[in-house]
Amino acid sequence: MALLRAEWSDAAACRGIENLLFFSPDVLESKEVRSRRERQAKQLCADCPVREDCLSTALAQRESYGIWGGLTEIERRALLRR
Numbered sequence: 001m002a003l004l005r006a007e008w009s010d011a012a013a014c015r016g017i018e019n020l021l022f023f024s025p026d027v028l029e030s031k032e033v034r035s036r037r038e039r040q041a042k043q044l045c046a047d048c049p050v051r052e053d054c055l056s057t058a059l060a061q062r063e064s065y066g067i068w069g070g071l072t073e074i075e076r077r078a079l080l081r082r
Helices: 003-010 029-048 051-060 071-081
Strands: none
Touching: 003 051, 029 051, 051 071
């Protein structure tokens, strides 16, 4: 079971990092820029000590946007369909 967000997020590798790395900006971004941004976010998530808690929370809450637990919204939807 995932910890409450307030508990696990204090230990997250992304704590204090600009949210724009994990969420698409309000303006259109090119495919290349999006790929680079997502790759950087996923690299940060890869070694995060609370990655599983983050992903579990995102899946349980059906987070529609952003990178959570190292997965994009499209990857999370695919995981939920399995």
